[in-house]
Structures are given as C-alpha cells and as structure tokens.
Amino acid sequence: MEGIVVKSTGSWYDVRDAEGQLHACRIRGKFRTKGIKYTNPVVVGDVVTFETEADGSGTITQIAPRRNYIERKSTNLSKISHLIAANIDVVFLVVTLKEPRTSLGFVDRFLVAAEGFRIPVCLVFNKMDLYDEAEKEEVSAWRDLYEQVGYATLCTSVVSGEGIEELKQRLEGKVALFSGHSGTGKSALVNSIDPSLQLRVGEISKQHLKGRHTTTYAEMFPFAAGYLMDTPGIKEFGLIRYTKEEVRDYFPELRAFQNQCRFNNCLHVHEPGCKVREAVEEGTISASRYLNYVSIVEDEDMSLAEWQLR
Secondary structure: EEEEEEEEOOEEEEEEEEOOOOOEEOHHHHHHHHHOOOOOOOOOOOOOEEOOOOOOEEEEEEEEEEOOOOEEEOOOOOOOOEEEEOOOOOOEEEOOOOOOOOOOHHHHHHHHHHOOOOOOEEEEEOHHHHHHHHHHHHHHHHHHHHHHHOOEEEOOOOOOOOHHHHHHHHHOOEEEEEEEEEOOOHHHHHHHOOOHHOEEEOOOOOOOOOOOOOOOOOOEEEEEEEEEEEOOOOOOOOOOOOOOOHHHHOOOHHHHOOOOOOOOOOOOOOOOOOOOHHHHHHHHHHHHHHHHHHHHHOOOOOOOHHHHOO
C-alpha cells in the first residue's frame, strides 16, 4: 500500500492512505540503517510504501523520491542532518521580536536551506499585539529588507486576529510547513486557522494573553485541499552539505551580481574587484544579510549570526 506520512514520533509513523485511513507504522531495522545520513530517516510529508501486519500495524518498506525537503544540522551530531519535513509547497517561517526574539542569523540560515530547493518562504511576523510603536517600526524595517530581496511577508496576531484571514488564503491548496523558534506561536497560529485541531500550547500568560507552543513531534493536518505541517521549535539552525558556492548562490541579492565581479569564482569575501562588497558599502545590499552570509561561508560562530537589524 502507499500513503503519506502525517505524523512522526521518532519510532512510530502515522501513514494516511488514499482512502484517508490512518495506519500506525514502523520501519524495518535494516531499512533504518541502509545508507541513512539523517537522525530521522522518515519525515512528515514523505510518500511511502508500507505493508500491513496481522496486528493491524504497518511496516514501511520504501520511501518515494522526495521532490524537496528542509534539513538542518543535528544538534549533537555535526556531520548528520535532521529532516524537518518533505514535499513542501510553501514555508511559513514564524518570526517574533520578543518572547523570544528571532535573530536575523537564524532567518538567513533557514532561507538558505529553503533556497536549496527553491521552496517559497513567507516570513510571518507574529505576536503583533505585543509590540509598541518602536517595535512595530522594527518589524516594518525587517519586512522592507526581506521583501526587497524577494521574500513574502505577513504580520499576524492570534489575539487581535490580524493577518489570519490572509494567512488562510495563502494556505489554500498548499502543503504548508510552519517553522521557527520555540515559543513564536506556530501551534497557536495553526489553531487559529483551524480551531477544530486544538493543538496543545503552553499556559496563557496573564500579562500578554499568549501561549508558548509545546509541540514535541511533527504532524500534518488536512486543510483547504492541502495540508498544514506543525513542527517542534528549533533553537538553532545549522547548515550542512552546502558548498560555499552554493551558499553564495542561495542569497538572491548576491546572485544578482553573478559574473559582474573581477573573478568568475568570487565568493564575495576577500577578493579584489568584488561588486557585491561594493554594493554592501554603498548600501545596495543589506549589511546584516551580507555579514550573515560571510559567517556561513567561513563557518564561523560569529556574533554576527545574532546581529539584529536596528
């Protein structure tokens, strides 16, 4: 039988077949170790072949080729990847200015991973009801920065309802991944889109009327001829397997200067005659984006990775 993985708890996987029936499945032992370079060989969004067992459970025997996926470096195993989700139409990266604050370094690293498969990303600036005027101006500056690069943005609040209807419209017919730091409100947003899901969130703060999500495993839910993917929060986003040249090409504003530098293989870091560095000095390219790019290609854990737009 064939189906799509809609829930992953690490050892068990819920697979939805063509009729909509769910099957609790495991992976054969030899399958788990055969050429696997991931901490989690099967992920939500995977299309799999499985066999049903006498006790009603299933065994996954094959994974269909993925058309795309989002991966990050495993926290404890620097040479092994952790898959977040596969076969995605659009990513909604949920960003907050406080409780917690999302760094531009985190955003830019995530965008590189999405650019690797040309997966569209919309930056969702959430918890707008918490921000004062200065913070709202900062959100506006962030939106201008990323929209100029070519990314979609949206402001939302589950308290005031801001942006929720527009978010629903952007989701129709899509397999949509919600990702971001823990506590940015991903599960609360998914609940506001479809209240019937009643996803678990943390206790509501009396002061801010906002909960922190407590998602511990990835799951996807049918919505408007598509799916919503809710995933555990990410503390850090380490990139893996990309060459320096690939990272360079995954920054759209740098890619626009291709073949304009003195050297065809210019990495835009130390080379003379670099048009990208000139554009940064002139203010045509964002300094924060460029400095985060340098920290990635030089593989340095720089304070620049936490650099904030002021």
